[in-house]
Amino acid sequence: MHKQSLVIFVLAAAGGFLFSLLHLPLPWTLGPLAMAIIWKTLLGKVAYWPKKRRNMGLIVLGYMMGSPFTLSVAQQIAQQLPIMLLTTVILIALCLGTGYLAERYTSIGLANSLIGSIPGGLSQMSVICEETKGTSVSVVTLMQTVRVVTVVFTVPLLALHGIATHVTPAAMSTVSHMDLSQLPILAIFLATILAFVKLAKRLHISNIYVICPVLGTALLTLSGLHAPVLPAPVISLAQIFVGIRMGLDVDFGSLANWKKISVINLFTVLMVILLLLGVSYIFSLIYPVSFVTAFISMAPGGMSEMALTAISANADFPTVVAYQLFRLLFILLVCVPVTKWLIQKKLYRI
Template sequence: MHKQYLAIFLLAAANGLLFSLLHLPLPWTLGPLVMAILWKTVLKKPVFWPKKIRNMGMVVLGYMMGSPFTPSVASQVLQQLPIMLTMTLTLITICLVTGYISGRYTGVGLSNSLIGSIPGGLSQMSVICEEIKGTNISVVTLMQTVRVITVVFMVPLLALHGLADHATPAARVVKPLEMHQLQLLVLIAIILIVLIKIAKRIHLSNIYILIPVLGTAALVLTGLDAPALPAPVISLAQIVVGIKMGSDVDFGSLGNWKTIALVNLLTVLSVIFFILGAAYTFSHIFPMSFVTAFISMAPGGMSEMALTAMSANADLPTVVAYQLFRLLFILLVCVPVTRWLIHRQQLKHA
C-alpha cells in the first residue's frame, strides 16, 4: 500500500511539474488531479489516498487564504461591508441561476448543479460535496474544474489586455525562512491543530477549510506577522489535495460528461460577461476602478486574482478583501443555506 502511495505521488508531482512548464492554470492542483484520473481510467488501477493527508494539505491552503487578512484589510472590509455584500450576493445569484439552468439542460440534478456552480475554491467544494447527501463528487468536480480553468484563463486576459491602462508583470520576491519565522510557523500550526480538534469535538462542518482560514486571520489581526510559505510547501499541499480530488472522480460513471463540460463552459463564460456588466455598474456607483471591481468579483481563486490585480495595477488590498469576504461568506452562509435548500427539496421528493 505504501508503495502505491509513493507511485501515485511521484506521478502526480511529475504531472504537476509538466503543467507548470506548460504554463497551465493551477498546475500543482490540476496536474495531480488529471494524473489520478488517468491512473484510474486508462491504467485501470485503483487510487487509494487517505483523507488525513488531504486534510493536512487543506490546512496549509487555509493558512495561505487567511494570512492576507491584516488589520488594514480588516478595516477596509468593515468600511466597505455593504458594497462587498451587494457584490458578493450579485455574483452568487448569477452563478446559482446559471448553474440551475445548466443543471436543467444536463440533467445532473439540483444538488449537483447548485454545489457545482457555487464560486468557492475547487478543493473546498469537493470537500463540502462529501458532507451533502445526494451529490455526485465526479459531477461537482467536473463543473468546478471547468469554472476554475475558464476563470483563470479569461479573467487575466480581459483584465490585462482589455481593462488595464498600464499592465506590468507581477514580481514575487521569494526569501528563505529565518529561524524565528520557522518557530512562528510551528506555533501557528500547533494553534490551528488545537482549534481543529476542538471544532471536531463540537461537530462543526468544513473544519479543515474554515478553521485554518479563520484561525490564521484571527492571529494576523492580533498583530502576528504570518510568514509566507516557501513555494515547494504550497505546491506539496496542492499535490496532496489534487490527488484526493482525482481519486474521488469517476467520469466513467458519467455517460454525458462531454455535455456537462460544454454546457458549464458556456455557463461560466456567461457569468464572466454578466460580471463585466455588474462591475462596470459598481465602478460608477462606488469609489473603485472598473478593473478593480471586475477582479474583485471574479469567481476565481484568491491567489490567482491577487496576482492578476498586481499585474493590472488594480487596488490589491481591495481585491484581497473582496475575495476573502466572498470565501468566508460562501463557507459560513451560502453553503449552509444551499445544504438546507437541497435537504428541503429531497424531503419534498421523498
Template sequence: MYTQSFLLFVLAILGGYLFSIVHIPLPWTLGPLVMGVIWKTGTNKPVYWPKKIRNIGMVILGFMMGSPFTPAVAHQVLYQLPAMLTITLVLISLCLATGYIVGRYTGVGLANSIIGSIPGGLSQMSIICEETKGTDVSVVTLMQTVRVITVVFTVPLLALHGIADKVSPASRLLSTMSFSELPMLILFAVAILSLIKLAKRLHISNVYVISPVLGTALLVLSGFEAPALPNSVIALAQIFVGIRMGIDVDFGSLSNWKTIALSSLLSVSAVIGILFGIAFIFSQLYSMSLVTAFISMSPGGMSEMGLTAITANADLPTVVSYQLFRLLFVLVVCVPAVRWWLRKNCS
C-alpha cells in the same frame, strides 16, 4: 497501494513542472490535477491518495491566505460587507438559475441540477444528496467537479493573461524561513490545529479551509506577524490538493456523463461571463482593480482563487474575504434554504 501513491506523486511533480515551463496558471495545482485524471483514467483502477495529505495541503494554503489580514485590511473588509452580501446573492442566484435551466433541458432532475450548481464544496453537496429524496450523488458530484475545474482553469487564464497589469510568480509573498521564526510558526500551528479541533466538535463544515484562514487572521490581527514559508512548501501543498482534485473526477459512473458535463460547462461559463461584466461595474463603484473584483466574485475554491490573486498582483485580503464570506453564506444560509425548498417542491 503506497507504491501507486508514490508514482502518482512523482507524476504530479512532473505535471506541475511541465505546466510551469509553458506558463499555465497555477501550475502546481493544475498540473497534478491533470496528472491525477490521466492516471485514474489510464489505469482504470481505484486510486489511493489519502485525504489527510490533502488536508495538510489545505492547512498550509489556508495559513498563507490568512497571513495578510492586518487591522487596516480588516477595517476595509468591514466597509465592503454590503458589497460582499450583494455579490454573494447575485452569484448564488446566477448559479441556481443556470442549474434550473440545466435540470429542465437535460433530464438530470431538478433536485440534482440545483444542488449540482450551488457554488459550495463537493462534500457538503453530497451530504445534501443523502438528505434529499430524488437525488443522485454521482450526478451532483460530476456537476460540481465540472464547475470547480472550469473555474480553476478559466478564471486564472482570464485574470493572468487578460486583465492583470502585471504577473508575478505565485510565491511572491513567500521566500525562505529563518530558524528564528520557528517559535512563531509553532504558535500559529498550535492555534490553527486547536481551531480545527474545536470546529470539528461543533460539526462545522470545511474545517480545513476555514479554520487555518480564521486562525491565522485572528493572530495577525492580534499583533503577531505570520512567518514566511519556503516556496517549496507552498508548491508541495498545491500538489497535495491538486492530486486529490484530479482523482475525485469520475466520468465512468454515469452513462450520460457527456451531456451532464457539457451542460455544466456551458452554464458555468455563462456565469463567469456575466460575473466579468458585474466585476467591471463593481471595480468602478468600489475603486478596486478589475482583476481583484473578478477573482473575488468567481465561484471557485478559496485556495485556488487566493493563489490566482497572488500571481495576478490582486488584493489578496479582499479576494479571500469575498470568497470566505460566500462560503460561510452558502453553508449557513443557502444550503438549508435549498434543502427546505427541494423537500417542499420535489417530494
C-alpha cells in the same frame, strides 16, 4: 508510505511539474488531478491516497488563504461591508442561477448543480460535496475544475488586455526556504489551527479542514501576528496532496454525459463573467473604484491568481484582497451551510 501511494505521488508530482513547464493554471493542483484521473480511470490502475493526507494539504492552503487578513484588510472590509455583501450576493446569485440552467440541460441533479456552481474554491467545494447528501464528488469536481480553468484563463485576459489602461509585469512573492527564526511563530499558527479543528470536531461542525485553517490564521493575523510566508515547495506539496485525492474521486465511468456537462458548464461560467463585466462597470460609475479593480474584485477566481492579476493590471491590491477574502468567508460560513440546509430539507425539487 504505501507502495500504491508512492506511485501515484510520483506521477502526480510529475504532472504538476509538466503543467508548470507549460504555464498552465494551478499546475500543482490540476496537474496531479489530471494524472490521478489518467492513472485510475483511463488506465484502470489501483491507487491509494487517504483523506488524512488531503486534509494536511487543506490545512496548508487554508493557512495561505487566511494570512492576507491583516488589520488594514479588516478595516477595508468593515468600511465597505454593505457593498461587499451586495456584490458577493450578486455573484453567488449569478452562479447559482446559471447552475440551475445547466441542470435543465444535463439532468445531473439540482444538488450537484448548485454545489458545483458555488465559486468557493476547487478543493473546498470537493470536500463540502462529500458532506452533502444527494451530491456526486465526480460531478462537482468536474464542474469546479471547468469553472476554475475558465476563470483563470479568461479574467486575466479581459483585465490585462481589455480593461486595464496600464499593465506592468508582476510575480507573486515566493521563497525557496524559510527563515528558521520564523518557526516558533509558524508553530503558534499551527497550534491554533489544530485547536480550532479539535473544537469543531467536538461541536460536530462540518467542513472543518476548510473553515478552521482560514479562520484560525485570520484571527491571529488580525491580532497583529504576522503570518510567515511558506516556502514554495511546501505550498506545491500541499496542492499535490489535495489534487491527488480530487482526481481519484472523479469517476468518469459514472458520468456518461461528462462531455456535455463540461461544455454546458463552460458556457455558464462565461455567461457569469460577461454579466460581471456589466455589474463591475456600473459599480465603478457609482463608487470611487476603477473598472478593472471592480472586475477583478468580483471575479469568481482563486485569491492568488486574482491578486497576481491585480498587481499586473495596476488595480487597487488591498481592495481586491479584501473582496476576494470576504467572498471566501461568506461562502464557507453562510452560503454553503444555507445551500446544504435547503438541499437536505428538500426545499428544492431534487
